[in-house]
Amino acid sequence: MRPAGRQRGACVIVGTRGASGRHASDESPAVELRGITKRFPGVVANRDVELTVRRGTVHAVVGENGAGKSTLMKILYGVQAPDEGTIAVDGTVRQLGSPSDAIAAGIGMVFQHFQLADNLTVLENVVLGAERRHGIGEAARTAIRELSAAYGLGVDPDALVATLGVGARQRVEILKVLFRGARIVILDEPTAVLVPQEVDELFDNLRGLKAEGLTVLFISHKLDEVLRVADAITVIRRGTTVAEVHPKEVSARELAELMVGSELPSPSTEESTVTDTPLLTVVDTSLDDPSGGRRLLEGIDLTVHAGEVVGIAGVEGNGQAELVEVVMGMREPTSGRILLGEQDVSSWPVRALREAGIGYVPEDRHRHGLLLEAPLWENVVLGHQTDPLYRTGPGGTLVDAAAARRETEQVVAQYDVRTPSIDVTAGSLSGGNQQKLILGREMRRSPRVLVAAHPTRGVDVGAQAAIWDHIKAARRAGLGVLLVSADLEELVGLSDTIRVILRGRLTGDFDPDTVTKEQLGAAMTGAAR
Amino acid sequence: MSRLQRRRVLLALAAPALAVVVAFVVTSLILVVARDPVGQVWATLLTPPRPRLVVAILNGAIVYYVSAVAVAIGFRMNLFNIGVDGQYRVAAFAAAVVAGQAWLPGPLNVALGLVVAMLAGGLWAGIAGLLRIYRGVSEVISTIMLNAIATFLVAYLLRKAAVDGGGSNVVSTRPLPDASRVPGLPLVPGVSREVYGLVFLAVLVGLVYWFVLSRTRFGFDLRATGASESAAVASGVDVRRMVVTSMILSGMTAGLVGMPLLFGQDYAYGSTFQPGLGFAGIAIALLGRNHPVGIAFAALLWAYLDQQSNALQITAGVSDKLVGVIQGVIVLSVVIAYELVRRGGVALEQRRVASLLDASSGRPAEGAPA
Numbered sequence: 001m002r003p004a005g006r007q008r009g010a011c012v013i014v015g016t017r018g019a020s021g022r023h024a025s026d027e028s029p030a031v032e033l034r035g036i037t038k039r040f041p042g043v044v045a046n047r048d049v050e051l052t053v054r055r056g057t058v059h060a061v062v063g064e065n066g067a068g069k070s071t072l073m074k075i076l077y078g079v080q081a082p083d084e085g086t087i088a089v090d091g092t093v094r095q096l097g098s099p100s101d102a103i104a105a106g107i108g109m110v111f112q113h114f115q116l117a118d119n120l121t122v123l124e125n126v127v128l129g130a131e132r133r134h135g136i137g138e139a140a141r142t143a144i145r146e147l148s149a150a151y152g153l154g155v156d157p158d159a160l161v162a163t164l165g166v167g168a169r170q171r172v173e174i175l176k177v178l179f180r181g182a183r184i185v186i187l188d189e190p191t192a193v194l195v196p197q198e199v200d201e202l203f204d205n206l207r208g209l210k211a212e213g214l215t216v217l218f219i220s221h222k223l224d225e226v227l228r229v230a231d232a233i234t235v236i237r238r239g240t241t242v243a244e245v246h247p248k249e250v251s252a253r254e255l256a257e258l259m260v261g262s263e264l265p266s267p268s269t270e271e272s273t274v275t276d277t278p279l280l281t282v283v284d285t286s287l288d289d290p291s292g293g294r295r296l297l298e299g300i301d302l303t304v305h306a307g308e309v310v311g312i313a314g315v316e317g318n319g320q321a322e323l324v325e326v327v328m329g330m331r332e333p334t335s336g337r338i339l340l341g342e343q344d345v346s347s348w349p350v351r352a353l354r355e356a357g358i359g360y361v362p363e364d365r366h367r368h369g370l371l372l373e374a375p376l377w378e379n380v381v382l383g384h385q386t387d388p389l390y391r392t393g394p395g396g397t398l399v400d401a402a403a404a405r406r407e408t409e410q411v412v413a414q415y416d417v418r419t420p421s422i423d424v425t426a427g428s429l430s431g432g433n434q435q436k437l438i439l440g441r442e443m444r445r446s447p448r449v450l451v452a453a454h455p456t457r458g459v460d461v462g463a464q465a466a467i468w469d470h471i472k473a474a475r476r477a478g479l480g481v482l483l484v485s486a487d488l489e490e491l492v493g494l495s496d497t498i499r500v501i502l503r504g505r506l507t508g509d510f511d512p513d514t515v516t517k518e519q520l521g522a523a524m525t526g527a528a529r
Numbered sequence: 530m531s532r533l534q535r536r537r538v539l540l541a542l543a544a545p546a547l548a549v550v551v552a553f554v555v556t557s558l559i560l561v562v563a564r565d566p567v568g569q570v571w572a573t574l575l576t577p578p579r580p581r582l583v584v585a586i587l588n589g590a591i592v593y594y595v596s597a598v599a600v601a602i603g604f605r606m607n608l609f610n611i612g613v614d615g616q617y618r619v620a621a622f623a624a625a626v627v628a629g630q631a632w633l634p635g636p637l638n639v640a641l642g643l644v645v646a647m648l649a650g651g652l653w654a655g656i657a658g659l660l661r662i663y664r665g666v667s668e669v670i671s672t673i674m675l676n677a678i679a680t681f682l683v684a685y686l687l688r689k690a691a692v693d694g695g696g697s698n699v700v701s702t703r704p705l706p707d708a709s710r711v712p713g714l715p716l717v718p719g720v721s722r723e724v725y726g727l728v729f730l731a732v733l734v735g736l737v738y739w740f741v742l743s744r745t746r747f748g749f750d751l752r753a754t755g756a757s758e759s760a761a762v763a764s765g766v767d768v769r770r771m772v773v774t775s776m777i778l779s780g781m782t783a784g785l786v787g788m789p790l791l792f793g794q795d796y797a798y799g800s801t802f803q804p805g806l807g808f809a810g811i812a813i814a815l816l817g818r819n820h821p822v823g824i825a826f827a828a829l830l831w832a833y834l835d836q837q838s839n840a841l842q843i844t845a846g847v848s849d850k851l852v853g854v855i856q857g858v859i860v861l862s863v864v865i866a867y868e869l870v871r872r873g874g875v876a877l878e879q880r881r882v883a884s885l886l887d888a889s890s891g892r893p894a895e896g897a898p899a
Contacts, residue, residue: 328763330762330763349765349767350762350763350764350765351765351766351767352765353765354764354765355765360763362763367757367759367760368759368760368762368763369760369763370757370760371753371756371757371760372756372757373756373875374752374753374756378749381749382753382760382764383763383764383765384764385746385749385750385753385764385765385766386746386765391746393744393745396746397745397746397747398744398745398746399744399745399746399748399749401744418886419882419886420881420882420885420886424878424882425875425878427875427878427879428875428878428879428881428882428883429882430883430886
């Protein structure tokens with residue numbers, strides 16, 4: 001077997017041959033992707049992806065959010081067509097033009113967000129859209145019972161979905177896929193919604209599927225789970241497969257290093273500029289889960305001083321996004337206080353916080369940072385509609401388009417936004433240039449505090465270095481930065497203090513000068529306890 | 530930059546032109562299948578209208594224009610106000626009742642009528658806005674329901690407010706005093722029919738709409754919310770308040786729809802007051818791309834087709850309902866054409882920007898799709 005695509009970083013690279021002893025080695029793999037490349041305008045989402053999944057194994061695909069995992073799975077499930085490369089299923093090269101093609105080829109996908117109708121029974125949900133296989137009556141009920149028994153899913157066809165818990169719903173989703181004849185099951189972040197006991201049950205189910213000769217593709221960024229259940233692991237970084245490793249020969253730390261990469265230019269820290277003036281203080285702040293689960297945030301205490309970058313490290317989904325939303329006023333905390341300087345701003349709306357000098361680089365620039373179909377200059381005004389610079393006319397009720405255009409020219413020049421004009425739409429820029437535009441519009445308004453969530457995610461290396469430089473320069477000028485990131489390199493390089501968030505709590509407190517990636521990785525996965 | 534803008538204008542014009550052409554072809558096919566005289570029908574529809582009809586077309590377009598702007602205010606905010614139809618009838622009734630009392634002299638009474646109409650329309654639409662933010666009821670559903678309620682409420686109240694119609698079946702409110710009638714303008718020579726004096730109101734509505742949306746901070750917030758609610762929230766827009774405000778503004782504008790009719794033609798609200806203007810407004814706003822000038826052309830086209838349809842029965846022996854078919858096909862094709870042109874435009878611009886930058890430096894960025 002060919003080793004996976006481009007190998008970077010020092011790590012054990014092994015083939016998975018022999019990892020599953022059940023099948024003869026001359027058997028064709030269940031799935032074989034060769035040289036898959038997918039371009040979106042201005043961006044390459046996947047480049048030269050090589051992936052071989054052997055039959056009867058659980059194969060994990062790991063990578064950070066934005067690394068290109070989901071695009072790759074959409075390609076395999078026929079939702080998107082690759083620009084280059086081939087997909088072979090059971091040794092036959094296939095053109096998967098739609099999910100129906102993928103289902104016909106025996107590929108099924110369980111999405112992260114369940115697609116079940118609450119007010120229907122399990123039977124009704126399962127047969128919906130697949131009525132031709134076993135009808136909608138007794139034959140279908142029997143088929144479901146048999147599948148459930150064969151794979152140990154424990155699903156009652158006549159239960160109402162509304163009465164089922166999350167784990168059971170997931171088993172229904174898996175059953176739906178099996179009912180449609182899938183031999184290869186893709187699970188997209190299946191553990192994201194589960195509590196630990198449910199995760200154990202799921203893994204038992206996956207082993208059951210494997211025992212029956214099915215193939216499971218498991219997408220995740222939770223490394224400890226991947227190591228527990230997978231027979232082989234492929235790591236994706238920046239759109240391409242960088243390594244294929246054997247779970248027995250790699251540690252969570254090594255995997256984390258492969259995921260975030262270690263060849264990037266390290267953003268070296270300079271002498272500390274931290275002062276003892278607190279700019280942003282979060283006091284014992286908690287946030288309840290509106291759907292009644294575990295608290296999203298629990299007793300968060302944190303202070304950002306002038307000239308300080310406080311980095312929040314953590315595996316996605318441990319409360320980082322909620323912390324940012326609470327600080328930005330997009331969600332009101334259940335309890336606790338948030339101070340800006342000396343002032344209690346806990347219940348201030350977003351606009352008041354922005355006017356008071358909090359700059360914001362959102363995690364998802366497309367959903368929260370930009371109006372993709374509006375020109376650049378309107379995007380520079382966005383978030384600063386009430387800034388005196390852009391206000392004109394009686395009572396400041398009008399938008400000063402001329403001033404906004406002048407300011408946009410400045411942002412474009414100063415922050416090296418590569419664009420032919422400030423009249424093109426924001427959506428036509430590449431990710432890196434969009435991000436530089438957002439950073440520029442925030443920084444040029446001279447904020448006191450910058451809340452930056454994953455500021456260099458999905459951004460090319462050049463833009464990444466530029467963004468780091470701008471943040472460091474602003475820090476020297478006394479800016480306080482709350483930096484949420486999954487990129488350890490970035491956290492270590494930029495932060496003055498690193499806090500680790502795990503299951504809604506801040507657990508660790510590290511000095512970036514002395515901390516090792518291993519220590520951070522252990523704290524992030526909870527292995528340090 | 531000028532090239533960019535030229536391209537944008539061309540793209541903006543391409544979609545309606547495409548839609549009208551498609552409607553022409555589809556309608557011709559329908560005629561062929563129905564064995565109707567295709568040539569004759571188009572000849573009739575495309576005959577230059579006589580001066581009397583020109584006035585009717587202008588008057589029709591004036592009312593349509595205001596209605597379409599009311600709908601467009603919602604559209605710009607991603608709200609679908611189907612309730613313009615109910616709002617303008619509630620508003621016209623309220624204005625007719627108040628102005629019919631003749632509390633104020635002459636023009637002041639007209640102004641009072643306009644204010645009452647805007648208040649009534651705004652209140653009626655505001656109900657849908659409040660339901661949406663407090664109870665999560667889709668404004669599509671609530672405004673449709675409010676249309677039905679408006680129909681019966683107005684019919685019920687009309688009985689109470691009615692004056693003796695002198696033996697006729699028509700029930701109507703107390704007529705306006707002569708001094709409160711807005712005289713028509715003899716814009717088209719050689720005919721006795723005149724263009725509604727309140728044409729200036731439609732022009733004003735268009736100007737205010739354009740100015741508020743494109744020049745004010747409120748308009749910026751409204752457009753931002755329509756383009757991306759999540760981005761608007763992150764930028765500090767209070768989306769809940771925005772929903773109610775824009776719904777009320779849409780309703781206030783809808784309240785003005787019936788005013789040219791009330792003060793320029795009917796002088797009272799009766800059971801024969803022109804219905805259906807709100808639904809035409811939806812189609813016209815779509816065709817006009819929510820643009821103040823585009824809507825004006827769309828309103829003229831709509832009124833033109835309406836008036837030309839009368840001759841179909843006589844000259845071509847084809848039912849005048851055919852025009853309804855043409856209008857329907859135009860709307861369907863316009864929706865499709867806009868989406869096609871929009872996607873094409875987005876892809877075109879992305880490719881052009883990428884290629885311009887590639888040519889100047891370096892390789893494209895990597896990572897997830899931007």
